[in-house]
Amino acid sequence: MFKVQTLNNISVHGLERLPRERYEVASEISSPDAVLVRSADMHKLDIPASVKAIGRAGAGTNNIPVAALSKRGVAVFNAPGANSNAVKELVLAGMFLAARNIPQSLDFVKKLEGDDKAMHVAVEDGKKKFVGFELPGRTLGVIGLGAIGVKVANAALELGMTVYGYDPAMTVQNAWQLNSGVRQALSVDDLVSKSQFISVHVPLLDATRGLINAERLKLMPKKGVILNFAREAIVDEKAVIESLDAGGLHAYVCDFPSNALKGHPRVIATPHLGASTGEAEDNCAVMVADQLREFLELGNVRNSVNFPEAVMALLPGKTRLCIVNENVPNMVGQISTTLAKRNLNIADLLNKSRGDLAYTIVDVDSGCAQDVVEEIQAIQGVLSVRCIPAR
Ligand SMILES: NC(=O)C1=CN([C@@H]2O[C@H](COP(=O)(O)OP(=O)(O)OC[C@H]3O[C@@H](n4cnc5c(N)ncnc54)[C@H](O)[C@@H]3O)[C@@H](O)[C@H]2O)C=CC1
Numbered sequence: 001m002f003k004v005q006t007l008n009n010i011s012v013h014g015l016e017r018l019p020r021e022r023y024e025v026a027s028e029i030s031s032p033d034a035v036l037v038r039s040a041d042m043h044k045l046d047i048p049a050s051v052k053a054i055g056r057a058g059a060g061t062n063n064i065p066v067a068a069l070s071k072r073g074v075a076v077f078n079a080p081g082a083n084s085n086a087v088k089e090l091v092l093a094g095m096f097l098a099a100r101n102i103p104q105s106l107d108f109v110k111k112l113e114g115d116d117k118a119m120h121v122a123v124e125d126g127k128k129k130f131v132g133f134e135l136p137g138r139t140l141g142v143i144g145l146g147a148i149g150v151k152v153a154n155a156a157l158e159l160g161m162t163v164y165g166y167d168p169a170m171t172v173q174n175a176w177q178l179n180s181g182v183r184q185a186l187s188v189d190d191l192v193s194k195s196q197f198i199s200v201h202v203p204l205l206d207a208t209r210g211l212i213n214a215e216r217l218k219l220m221p222k223k224g225v226i227l228n229f230a231r232e233a234i235v236d237e238k239a240v241i242e243s244l245d246a247g248g249l250h251a252y253v254c255d256f257p258s259n260a261l262k263g264h265p266r267v268i269a270t271p272h273l274g275a276s277t278g279e280a281e282d283n284c285a286v287m288v289a290d291q292l293r294e295f296l297e298l299g300n301v302r303n304s305v306n307f308p309e310a311v312m313a314l315l316p317g318k319t320r321l322c323i324v325n326e327n328v329p330n331m332v333g334q335i336s337t338t339l340a341k342r343n344l345n346i347a348d349l350l351n352k353s354r355g356d357l358a359y360t361i362v363d364v365d366s367g368c369a370q371d372v373v374e375e376i377q378a379i380q381g382v383l384s385v386r387c388i389p390a391r
C-alpha cells in the first residue's frame with residue numbers, strides 16, 4: 001500500500017488514477033510515500049524521510065524546495081502544458097480587458113443612479129472616458145516561449161497582432177509548435193523596446209526575479225500593457241505602479257494581487273486564476289498522478305523537474321532497484337560490484353544523469369535482500385535506494 005498526502009485540493013479525476021486497493025490518499029497521513037500539491041508553500045514544511053516523490057499538479061515548482069529534495073534523492077514531478085490553454089485564455093482576456101478599459105467601465109455602470117432615462121443620458125455622456133483601442137497591428141512581446149508562451153504568441157498572431165518572442169532556452173518541442181510568423185527578439189531589452197503589450201511566461205528563478213523593472217519599463221513604448229500570469233516577483237510591482245501613476249504604462253494585468261495593487265485604477269488583478277478551470281485542474285491532476293504512480297510502482301521517471309527522464313520496461317519475475325546518486329564517476333561500477341558480490345545477475349540496467357544527479361534502474365534476476373539495499377545505500381554518493389519486488 002502506498003500512502004499519498006495531498007496538500008491542496010486535487011481534482012478527483014486525478015485521485016481516481018490511484019486505485020484504492022493500492023493507495024491510501026489523505027490530507028493528514030503519517031509517513032507518506034509521496035505528496036500531491038498545487039500552490040501550497042512547502043519551503044518551511046518538515047517533509048518526512050518516507051517521501052520518495054512530490055507531484056505538483058501544475059507547472060510552477062517555486063513553492064517546492066526542489067534543490068534540497070534533490071540532495072535527499074526525492075523526485076519532483078510537474079504537469080508540463082496541462083494548464084497552458086487555461087492560462088492562455090486568461091491572458092487573452094486580460095489583453096481585451098485592458099485595451100477596452102472594461103473593468104473601469106463596469107465600475108462606472110455599477111455606480112450609475114437614477115431612472116432608466118437618466119441612466120441612458122449618463123451612459124452616452126460617460127462612455128467617452130472609456131474609449132479603447134483594437135489589437136490588430138499592435139505588438140505583443142512574449143518572454144518565455146514554453147507551453148503557455150507559445151500558445152499566447154500563436155493566438156495573438158491569429159488576432160492580427162505583430163508578435164515578438166524571447167526565450168534563449170526554448171525546447172525543440174515548443175519550437176515546433178510556434179507559428180513561424182512569431183518574430184525573434186534578440187534580448188529582453190530588444191523585445192521590451194518594441195512591444196506595446198508584454199506578457200511574461202517564465203518560471204520564477206533568480207534570473208527572472210524583477211525581469212520587468214524600472215529600467216525596462218522606460219524602454220517600453222508609451223501606454224503599454226504588462227501582463228503577468230507567471231509569478232508576482234517577476235515584475236517589480238513598485239516600478240509598475242510608478243509608471244502607471246506617471247502616465248507611462250496604460251495598465252498592469254496580473255494574477256497576483258497585493259495591497260499595493262489593490263484598488264489601483266489601472267491595475268486589473270485576478271486571484272491566481274490562471275489554472276483554475278475544471279479542464280486544467282483535471283489535466284494536471286491526471287498527468288501528475290499517472291507520473292507518480294509509474295514512479296512509485298515501477299521507478300520510471302517522466303516529466304520530473306529534477307530527475308532525468310528514465311523509462312525501462314519491467315519484465316515479470318525481475319526485481320528492480322532504483323538508485324539516486326551524485327553524478328560522479330564509478331557509481332554504476334560500485335553498484336554492479338555490490339550486486340556481483342551477492343551473486344545477483346543484472347538482467348537490465350539504465351543509467352541517466354541530469355546536472356549533479358544521476359538515476360540508475362537495475363533489474364536483477366532474483367529477489368534482493370534488505371542488506372543489499374543497505375550496502376548500496378552506504379556507497380558514498382548514493383542519495384536514495386529503493387527496491388521494487390518482483391511481480
Ligand atoms: N497563473 C497561473 O495560474 C499559472 C502560472 N504559471 C506560471 O507560468 C510559468 C510558465 O509556465 P509554462 O509555460 O507551463 O512553463 P514552461 O516550462 O513550459 O515554459 C517556461 C519557458 O520559460 C523559458 N525561460 C526560462 N528562463 C527564461 C528567461 N530568463 N528568459 C526567457 N525565457 C526563459 C524556458 O526556456 C521555457 O521555455 C510557470 O513556471 C508558472 O510560474 C503556470 C501555470 C498557471
Ligand SMILES: O=C(O)C(=O)COP(=O)(O)O
Pocket residue numbers: 038039057058059060061083272274275276
Ligand atoms: O501551475 C502553476 O504554476 C500555477 O500557478 C497554478 O497554480 P494552482 O495549481 O492553480 O494553485
